[in-house]
Amino acid sequence: MNLLYMFQHGPSGTFTSPNFPFQYDSNAQCVWVITAINNNKVSLKLRTIFKKNPYCLHNVKYLKLLLSIEFDLEIGYDTLTIGDGGEVGDPKTVLQVLTGSFVPDLIVSMSSQMWLHLQTDESVGSIGFKVNYKEIEKESCGDPGTPLYGIREGDGFSNRDVLRFECQFGFELIGEKSIVCQENNQWSANIPICICEYQMPFF
Template identity: 30%
Template sequence: MPPGWPGYYKDSLNCEWVIEAKPGHSIKITFDRFQTEVNYDTLEVRDGPASSSPLIGEYHGTQAPQFLLSTGNSLRLLFTTDSSRASVGFLIRYESVTLESDSCLDPGIPVNGRRHGSSFGIRSTVTFSCDPGYTLSDDEPLVCERSHQWNRALPSCDALCGGYIHGKSGTVLSPGFPDFYPNSLNCTWTIEVSHGKGVQMMFHTFHLESSHDYLLVTEDGSFSEPVARLTGSVLPHSIKAGLFGNFTAQLRFISDFSISYEGFNITFSEYDLEPCDDPGVPAFSRRIGFRFGVGDALTFSCFPGYRLEGATKLTCLGGGRRVWSAPLPRCVGCQPLALLLRLEGRLLSAVKLRGWRTVEHNKFKHIY
């Protein structure tokens, strides 16, 4: 326990503990209580007695594992604090444990995670996964080796700063959630859902420093005119982003250099977007494509003797607009009269109109 327990610990601490057991034994430490200033007051645990021993983990806020095990007979703990905002600290129990001849000790379970596999015998493997919104620091399985030690340290489940999320539903958390988020962040998440769908976001927790830390939501990749700009501690209503046919929404979180809070917990799900109306088919043209959902495209081409004026491709846009990306094109005849006959090597109009003139060229008569 740090100086001052069970009250708040002091500022500017640099406390070191080295725990040793008999040779052939390991050390197990159990966290009964853990609460420090997030990002700034940190407990460092190393697998050995020295500052150069392998790092097991660095812990702050409330995100400490249930217990940790050494691979040898010693552990080194270092607790450092900054010059402001103390908390209650931690209460850690330690004990010397011996390894069974045919198994490894329980490796534990990551905070905000789950373990898969309950056999700890030699050559057994266990894997881990995280709760929604968290990312596993190392997805390689743990293997119990002949030395009765696991081949790697217990992974952690972290709420990261930004990322790419693809799926029909999911969770976005502020970095470090449920602890206070760090200062000076610039995080961007991209959410992609199924073709023809939009993204609906629901807010379960929301607390940012008002007017200084904010969350932007956009649907076209541009944050200059976002769908929403959120700050403060009022829980926002649900937000729908209708995605311009690319089925992605973006969130950007900005925090300044001071004062942080719990941040946000957002879940999203996809929803059906309204399709566009049938734009029709221009005269003297053919259309490829028969679907009018958001993101669907139609292409147009003209019959021989006509040229296309306008866009050759139209895409149905979303966002509740239900409009096509461009007006319907039209096909304009290359000649004033569409019906042409080939007679004696000459192109002649089917009828002759007063005031038109003709030009002889290479045995063809062009009428215009």
């Protein structure tokens, strides 16, 4: 079994799974502990961008939206567990257990520390992931961003703040039209995506 243990410190940074963007090792155990400065909180962004591949017929120049994934684990077999605080593996502190390729837009700690534990099995793996983290103020959910070809109303990221979304002309909104920053410092949903209303097949 391969064991990797690393410590990350604020105010921001980036790290990846072993061998990223190539296949990670089998039977791996990797742990990262992130510590913010001045008792701030840790905001974690696992980059996963799903877009369909349509051509937008209403545009003068055809627009191609590509699929770009920076998080992918063998679904059901390899996991990334994310927890609050510095006690790695404590089930009471677990915030998310991720597998496959669907992840939240942001994950925010309740304290000034966050831990991540990657565990893989003996079978074939996948590309793994790239993580961006940064410190944010207390009682904040962090900036979830704006959808590609979307418009966002609202610029507050504190508890009970609401963000509303719509899409540019010719694009359809898929997902929630509004999200709320909850008391646990997590957004109530991922930001939506905007896809072309009109599509034509590839040639």
